[in-house]
Amino acid sequence: MSGYGAIRMRMKVGVVGSAGGDLKPEVLEKAREMGRCLARHDIIVVTGSAPGLPHEAVLGAKEIGAMVIGISPALSLDQHREVYRAPWEEYDALIFTGSGLMGREIEIIRTCEAVIVIGGRSGTLGEFAIAYDESRLIGVLTGTGGIADHVSELLAVIDKQTGADVISNGDPEALLSMMIDRHRERIVRGLAYRGPVIHDS
Secondary structure, three states, rough: OOOOOOOOOOEEEEEEEEEOOOOOHHHHHHHHHHHHHHOOOEEEEOOOOOOOOHHHHHHHHOOOOOOOEEEEOOOOOOHHOOOOOOOOOOOOOEEOOHHHHHHHHHHHHHHHOOOEOOOOOOOHHOOOOOHHOOOOOOEEEOOOOHHHHHHHHHHHHOOOOOOOEEEOOOOHHHHHHHHHHHHHHHOOOOOOOOOOOOOOO
């Protein structure tokens, strides 16, 4: 199909980023404001139900009443709470993958039309790589440290076209506005729901 102009599904955006480490107060607030922005635009927020920056985005989104879905590495709520010690009370729904921390990364990306990277360490690097290879729209909230502040260098090294779109901005509202505009363009062009392009690794 050449386009999906008649689709009225709500946009789902995954928020990935640092679950721990040295999280500065200004970065925590930026992540929370990102969640508020998503909520104001009636976007469904998806995370790996992790602590840290993704959870700050969840808290911000819930301040305004957004729907929030967590993709859990666990097999059950008991395992989610007791083994992974992951947050759960703020979520409208938890999807139990039983895939572990690395396995659930694929499910996060495939659940969403777009992904936002905030800060990030090795796990976020994996999520970025999956999103890029699977032709997703990727927003990068710069000024948050970690992977988010090195994406331009990564793209230069990757040097491969996959159909992904990468947008960077240090302001949460500006970043999201740019992403929404690009998402609409991708819908019209038939890219938003197409899935990954087959390419060499």
